[in-house]
Amino acid sequence: MKRGNIAIAGAGLCGTLMAIRLAEYGYQVDLYERRPDLRKTDISAGRSINLALSDRGLNALDMIGLKAKVSEEIIPMHGRMIHPSDGENAMYSYSGRPGQYINSVSRGGLNMTLLDKAEQSDNINLLFEANVRSVDIKASTLTVIINGEEKTKTYDVIFGSDGAGSAVRRTLQAQSSRLRFDFQQKWLSTGYKELHIPPTTEGGWKIEKHALHIWPRNGHMMIALPNLDGSFTLTMFTPFEGPVGMDRLVTDELITEFMQENFADATIHIPDLLEQFHANPTASLGTIKCYPWAYNRTVLLGDSAHAIVPFYGQGMNCALEDCVVLDQLILEHNHDWDKILPAYQEQRKIDADAIADLAEDNFYEMRDATADPVFNVKRLIELRLEAELEYYSKYSLVTFRADVPYHIAMKQGRLQNKILYDIAKKTEDPTTVELIPILHKINEYVKEHM
Ligand SMILES: Cc1cc2nc3c(=O)[nH]c(=O)nc-3n(C[C@H](O)[C@H](O)[C@H](O)COP(=O)(O)OP(=O)(O)OC[C@H]3O[C@@H](n4cnc5c(N)ncnc54)[C@H](O)[C@@H]3O)c2cc1C
Structure with missing residues (x-):
């Protein structure tokens, strides 16, 4: 079935995945990428060579039938191997449940797998070395430079999935007072x-x-x-x-x-x-928060809407999950974009803010707390709770529970941690401490404060 014309700026991870999904529904998609085709040129695909891929990202890949293929190209990482400044290295599992782990994936490899799949679709027009310059929100047109020539075309929907330095977002920023577009960028030192x-x-x-x-x-x-x-x-x-x-x-x-x-x-x-x-350069890290993400028929997706620091290993997972959320709304609103786009930003913003905050918190946890004995006692109790009882740590809620929105994972996880830290401080031996009273205490506290 033929549907509308769609432009996607940025054939990175989420732009390409979204293109594939939309093409499956019968949309005609122009997918514009500023770089040359990374399958044919020896260029670094992005800012980091490998990334931690977990359940939310795998769930999105499953939606387009690529989970099994990508799973052949990843390395499971079962836990954190801590290398202290003195003493023995120690491995701390990511979960007390067997089969729950994160995966190392090549950014370039994953992007190439997505591009290969996109190329198989008759509905996707892949355009490399196509530098998107701006969008006209009112007219729903996108302007791009290809082979030194400027072209402007009208679309039914325009996606800005052109990463943290998004040109599409910059066009919104340029009209920020007229559009009442909020923008906040916070650099890490x-x-x-x-x-x-x-x-x-x-x-x-x-x-x-x-x-x-x-x-x-x-x-x-x-x-x-x-x-x-x-x-x-x-x-x-x-x-x-x-x-x-x-x-x-x-x-x-x-x-x-x-x-x-x-x-x-x-x-x-x-x-x-x-x-x-x-x-190798020294690069900067920052968080971008902005809103609204959608005006008329132009919408931001992935890092262009919500770039986060990499310490929860969730930036790509969150960007890919954006596509899953959009997909659910496409079905719920039967392809009515005037309903899909407002619903998407309303539902998703709270989750993007939550993972941004969690990622910043995790910087301090990885940098400092993983060397702290109380943190490690807490982690050992949590792993036992997960292995023996019905419990999910904050990390597991974020990483292994794609069915739990980030903002719920954050709230519940923080409440659980409050109780667990108090207990860990007083615990001599985390391997023998009785678990059932701890779980009762946590559950009561969470129930009272959620
Ligand atoms: C050091 C580091 C480590 C990270 N580790 C992890 C991790 O372990 N796990 C995880 O989940 N996330 C991680 N991330 C985050 C992850 O890289 C991003 O969240 C993810 O790449 C976002 O995907 P995206 O498709 O939105 O944007 P991108 O992957 O940035 O893709 C954007 C695409 O748009 C193209 N483009 C840009 N401008 C234009 C234009 N004007 N016209 C046309 N095309 C354009 C770009 O060339 C690119 O191909 C890490 C990030 C960093 C910096």
Whole structure:
């Protein structure tokens, strides 16, 4: 069945997924991507090489029939492997329930899988090196530069899925007082730099493969996610300035000393540390909140509407889940876009705000709390609660319960944590503490305050 004409700005993760879904319904989709086709050119697909993919993202991939295929290209990470500054490394599972874990996926690989699927559809017109410049909200037109030529075309619906620096959002911002468009951008004083541990000579993994590695260092940290080829992508999260600031790391001696002092067990696996350190940029991290996301027939999707810091591993998962929410509303409102778009932003904004706040909180948890004994006692009690009783930690609600909206996961998770921290402070041995009274106490508190 032929439906309307749709433009999507940005063939990244959520733009391409949305295009595939809309094409399945019979919409004619022009999918515009500023970069060259990443399947044909050797370009970095985006800001980070690998990402943590969890249930919300997998759920969205399932919607377009790609979950099984993508599942062949991911590495399960069963827990956090903590590398303390002194003492033994310790693995903390993400869930007390077997079969609940997160996955490392290549951003470029996932994007290519989505583009391959999009290309198979007769209803999708993939346009690379097509730089979207602006939209006219009233006329529902999109202006794009292709091959140096400016083109303007009218559409029934225009999606801005062009990432955190969205050109579509910028057009809304340019008319912010007329549209009463709220925009807020908050930078973190911590930046990030990526490094790389190569595979062993046999193509194996030099540190534990099935873990997300964390080196918490009180004020800064490093993480590592495995890649399919045996390598690891490391990300250092370090303040731009201050006693452990990037601004101090100006000579080879200072860089080597800093890395040896803080991340010795990773540094030994990076033979070309200094070259990588100089070659790879230090990038910024921030949160973008804005509203409304939809005007007339133009709508923001994914990072363009709600860029978040990466510490819950949810930015992509949330962006992909936007497509699931839209899909449900398309069916509920029988393709009536005048109803779908207002309902989408109303339903989704509260969840996008919640995951943005949770992601910021998790920065401090990963950086500092994972090295805190009380936090680890709390986590051990939670894992036992999950393994033995009907309980989901805040992390599990966010990560493994796609049926629970982010804002509910946040509220319930925070209430649970309040009780659990009080208990953990007084607990000598988390492996023997009685669980049923703890669960009663948590449930009562949650019921009273939700
Ligand atoms: C360091 C780091 C680590 C992260 N780790 C995780 C993680 O572990 N798990 C997770 O879920 N999320 C993670 N994220 C977040 C995740 O990368 C984003 O949330 C996700 O990529 C958003 O998808 P998107 O499709 O909205 O935008 P993007 O992936 O940014 O795609 C936008 C697309 O639009 C294109 N584009 C931009 N401007 C234009 C234009 N003017 N015209 C046409 N095309 C344009 C871009 O080239 C790009 O292809 C991380 C982010 C960072 C920075």
